[in-house]
Amino acid sequence: MTGTVKALEWEQRWNANGPVFYAKTSIDWYIVATASGEGCQGTWYWFVAGDTIKGWANSESEAKAAAQADYERRVLSALTASASEPEPVAWEVTLLMGREDEDGGDYWETRTIMYARMKCPSKNYPMALSSATPTMPS
Incomplete structure (x- = not known):
């Protein structure tokens, strides 16, 4: 504090x-x-x-x-110190996925997804906020 x-x-x-x-x-x-x-x-x-x-x-x-x-x-x-760090409200996850293109060749793609902790009527679970468009490696 x-x-x-x-x-x-x-x-x-x-x-x-x-x-x-x-x-x-x-x-x-x-x-x-x-x-x-x-x-x-x-x-x-x-x-x-x-x-x-x-x-x-x-x-x-x-x-x-x-x-x-x-x-x-x-x-x-009359004050108390907080003993723990606050829980994050958003996370960014980057996935590396193997794919096959139209010609049968393999390539890797990354996808970044933002998650946030949001209140739902009966649950409190992560929900995707946005997703980056996958790109082909050059």
Whole structure:
């Protein structure tokens, strides 16, 4: 599986303690804020709306990075990788056939046929799509 999880887009607001950053996702809101309690000034915390504090950090950027990592973990945990290759939807078959011409001589002819897997009312089997015209060797 390839690709990356989209980066959280932060919007800054203010409360009595200072800046608060919000990032809206399809899961919920991620919030990063400064701490205000005794001995907590200068530290940051992050959480998902409606949940308890998920983690503490020494800076705004560390708290945002931790929130991003949590978001990526949640998104990626919901995905599954495909273990097998998809079945082909068409095949090309070239046949080599021995023939006899009008004068009784032998020659070889090739015929290329395209097949595709197509749904029929009660079956799912290959059906010819096209056939190349046979050619006489020179």
